[in-house]
Amino acid sequence: MDITDFYDTFFEEAEELLADMERHLLELDVDEPDTEQLNAIFRAAHSIKGGAGTFGFDILQKTTHLFENLLDHTRKGELTLRRDIVDTFLETKDMLNDQLDAYRNGDEPDQEAFERICRTLQQIALEEIGQDLEGGTGAAPKPAAPPKTPEPEPQATDGAAGEGERLVVTLLNVGEKDRQLLVEELAQLGDVIAQGGDESRYEVTLASSVSGDDIEAVMCFIVDADQVQIRSAPHGQAAQAEAMTETVQPAEATPPKPDAEPANSAAASAGNEKQVTTASAPRTKSKGKPKAKSGGESTSIRVSVDKVDQIINLVGELIITQSMLDQTVSELDVVSDGALLNGMSLLQRNARDLQEAVMSIRMIPMDFVFSRFPRVVRETAGKLGKEIELVTEGESTELDKSLTERIIDPLTHLVRNSLDHGIEPPDVREAAGKSRTGKLVLSAKHQGGNIIIEVIDDGAGLNRDRLLTKARENGLPVSDTMSDDEVWQLIFAPGFSTAKEVTDVSGRGVGMDVVKRNIQGMGGHVQIMSRPGEGTTIRIVLPLTLAILDGMSIKVGSEMFILPLSAVLESLQPAKEDLYAMAGDDVVLKVRDEYLPVVAVHEALDVPDAKTELTETIAVIVQGEGRRYALLVDDLVGQQQVVVKNLETNYRKVPGVSAATILGDGSVALILDITGLHRLSRAKKEKRRPERKPSLEALTDQELET
Template sequence: MDITDFYDTFFEEAEELLADMERYLLELDVDEPDVEQLNAIFRAAHSIKGGAGTFGFDILQRTTHLFENLLDHTRKGELKLRRDIVDTFLETKDMLSDQLDAYRNSDEPDQEAFERICQTLQRIALEEIGQDLEDGAPPAPKPEPEPEPEPTGGPEEAGSGGSGKRIVSLLNVGEKDRQLLVEELGQLGEVVSHEGDEACYEVTLLSTDSNDDIEAVMCFIVDADQVKIRDAGGEPSSQAEPQPAVAKTQAEPAQAAASPAEPVAAASASKPAGGAKPSKSKPAKAKGAGESTSIRVSVDKVDQIINLVGELIITQSMLDQTVSEMENAADSALQNGMSLLQRNARDLQESVMSIRMIPMDFVFSRFPRVVRETAGKLGKDIELVTEGESTELDKSLTERIIDPLTHLVRNSLDHGIEAPDVREAAGKPRTGKLVLSAKHQGGNIIIEVIDDGAGLNRDKLLAKARESGLPVSDTMSDDEVWQLIFAPGFSTAKEVTDVSGRGVGMDVVKRNIQGMGGHVQIMSTPGEGTTIRIVLPLTLAILDGMSIKVGNEMFILPLSAVLESLQPAKEDLYAMAGDDVVLKVRDEYLPVVAVHEALDVPQAKTELTETIAVIVQGEGRRYALLVDDLVGQQQVVVKNLETNYRKVPGVSAATILGDGSVALILDITGLHRLSRAKKEKRRPEQHTTLEALTEKELEI
């Protein structure tokens, strides 16, 4: 059996262990460190070292060995923590992540970086505790067997690090796994004998490794409860601290290191998380022995299922429409059957979609490190508060929102929250507060970045905008002024720093969020702080839409963008320069976009007062879309038009309707730009700048 079959499992589990290691390091109180947190960090390093040794990842094993030794001195109280030492531990964690990525990509880790971090760890050990971390280094892969006296202590002594002859019992392990395990045990010492059957296969081993190390290596292949270790004298080894089952196959997850008081959210209820010590009273297993309560599945497989369920929903809609048009549609049995199919298909769709949903803690857990390092560079004291970590969002969106959210957080720390002395002079606490929150609202998720800083300065933003050549006026609303910070190249920073000031990033943030079907809102109060709100759809695979008809064509508008609909009256329509038209809605003048003109749809209504105006919002602005009819609301399966056909201006995606026809899903802002471009082509003599357009309007 090829041991590389287990690489993916090891990489995924090691990533989880490193993520938890970082979380515990950031939570550590350097003055009074929590023993359980130190133990959890130590166990994470220990588990990674065991797996790295199994798979022959030498540099990763050597790094974790040194780190583990230093952590051992820390948890025993021999090394007193300081902030700079914790920073070094975090750098070591980053180095382990880099080494893991290198091995994942079949590369060798950076040798210079490895030597540098090893020297740093050694220096700390020598200066703080006067000991070389290489003492007690792991033995060579196949040491010469030496007769060792059998341990005379009790089970606890043997299990904690006894050496010599051990009997390893494998319970309910298949033949292929047994062969692989015997080979791996041979790397830890000398296999004297091995015999038995699938129910109980016993391996006699001569090894200087501890039982914990032996078990940690084996648990990358089998579950912990399938392994029993005892010394050759018949005394069972201690099982007081069993290592977690990392994986029996690539589909079985092992949980990251965590203490019993803070279990990993996704941890199996039947076993401790990632090497965490179980409670003294063992909880009853929810299922049979050795059976995991969760599985690890490739995202590609989930996407394939979601796609198939989408096709099923489309087929169900087609059947429903066909049945409704049949002459004998009154047949109650047929109607009941279709209603049941529709209900079951919707339940199936929701269940499958929930598989892709993961908690926002996946995103928020990255920011304690960002806030710590950024605040350190800026010389500010920041308290980070997270709310709504259990709120779920589609996995694809959580990965795409991390970069924009990171930029917003760094921007709040740099521009929003004042320096401690400035805050104190203003009567505020020296420590600033940054809140990350997430909550569901209808079919959307609301993510907010809230700071209690100085807030946005309207006059300063307008002055900077004029200096940058942006078209602004003193009559602009606050919302419009706040949106100026998203203009390309716009920055109010007095000087360029490592954190910000180059005028790049905020416009990219806005484009990325709009690319996910969302938008950004800003609320700010001078002297009190700023709230940046991101509104995103829960998923990009399913869309709640409004069906509209233009000519003989059917289109879909995202329901989240629709505010209201009305029939425009002649007295509310105003002609502007050229053939521009605006619609007055409650003292607000909205640009009019005729869908039939923008998309060249024939046989559509051209008389404005005969159409229906759908008031929509995109990129913080409102528009009036003129359509022929409103057909209704429906949930549609989103199909990527660019992948399956080509990019179409004014269109974001497509879907298949119940009659089998394709309907285009409109892009609000793209449609407005397309409409403007076509009008400009029809009047080439007109200037295209906003200033020139305003002059023309004044002449009229």
């Protein structure tokens, strides 16, 4: 049997356990720690240790062994928590992540870092509880607990079994190879008294001091949770199992318990019932359905992202083919070919439903992103000496997986920027009549075909005069007549920083410009709203996915182009009195008291045979990077959903174009980049201007002489 087949499952589930561990550690109240949270942290460490031992990851196993022993003392009240101890636990969690990554990459973890964290954990144990952590497993210290009167209740709640406790582990629909591996793992957690059954139901009777929950957690690295059932074995059944397997310890297993005090027997029965309830509840909750007797089916599967992308690409090709067929049959006669047309209509609906269903596979909740920030806020606030309350809203809002991974770094920069520059120190806030604790809100919500992510702080807000002064010092072209929106956008200029000194948090003038570029690279834009003394809101607007786009088809000359529908505001026929010539070749269009730069698509992209008379064209008002433009096109064809094809991967980067798609007739249409198109148009105008400069300069000199 090749045990490496289970590596990926172990790595993925261990990462999830570490993420849960970090969340619980950050939520812990050091003054009154929640018992359930402490137990959850302990179980996570114990499960990882069990899996690491199974796969031979020695350093990971040893680290988690020491960590779980320290956690066991903590959950039993023998170690009093402090903030610095929780910080050490978080550091240990980071070390476990590093070790996991090393094993994933086929390397050995850093030995020096391993020895350092082991010394740190041992030192805490010696200083706080007066003993080291080398004795036994995390469950071994439990026999020392009975002298303490309050301890039996928490242990019973946790589902821990006594030293002589008998458990029956039932494996449902588990193949022979997996079953052998599971029995070997059970042998490491206790003594296997008896085993037997077939593939549909295989029972292992185990004597173990490890709780049913912990055993189940280790088993679930190999099989699904609903393929494992754990219950306490009745005393008679345990004795019978021992007799059948000729175990040499019958006296220890059977007589003492029936002869024990009646009160203890009743208590043991009650404890057994509670353990069964505790062990089975998570499975019922995770399934969300009644019983599962259909071959141990699970409600979720782990699939490689590459496989999902391949399915999405195939569905995209199917949609393109369907569009081609639809265009072909649209010319047929409704009467004579009615059945075919009805079939095509049904195919179109089914194809759209299939497309939406497949796309939803890639959608994951924003909690995947937001869950990383309690740690960031905690550590950054600690470095800055600030008190911060983090609030998250809209964690269930879904976004494409590829975008959630790419938004983490920009969002981290924005959060750190709000903590450093936005929220004031406690004394300053108090002097201003505010609460000493600043508030940082991360929110996400859907709006049309976009997702809106906001970073909101209740700090001092942006200072307009200070930003303008700093911009002038950096040589940026600014003026006092600039709108607030334009001034706020200055913080995204390369090298721009208002920090008085450079720290490890900020001040180097890098980061914010990268934030803007990255968000634009995802097809989004950034907006800033700020009020002095009240705080700042930074809003990120992103498309829900980069694979499918709702677009507007436009025609310029004989060429077809696609505009992202989310960027289109309106369209109109420009009137002569609304067009104004500016210096050089620039033209602006007046739309309801707002003057918009005019971008002629045929000039920017060198499209022949297009309409050149401005009043004969159609002006499409679009928005990009917070600014509005008027794109001049020949015709509006209609709206349609298109499959986005990466142009750089299949060809090369083209200025003014973000991607491409295939239309129903098989032709390729370019998807336009609004801001890139405007920059391309300006660049072409700049190239033409030098030819006119001499005559303009001569005219100016002549006027000056006269």
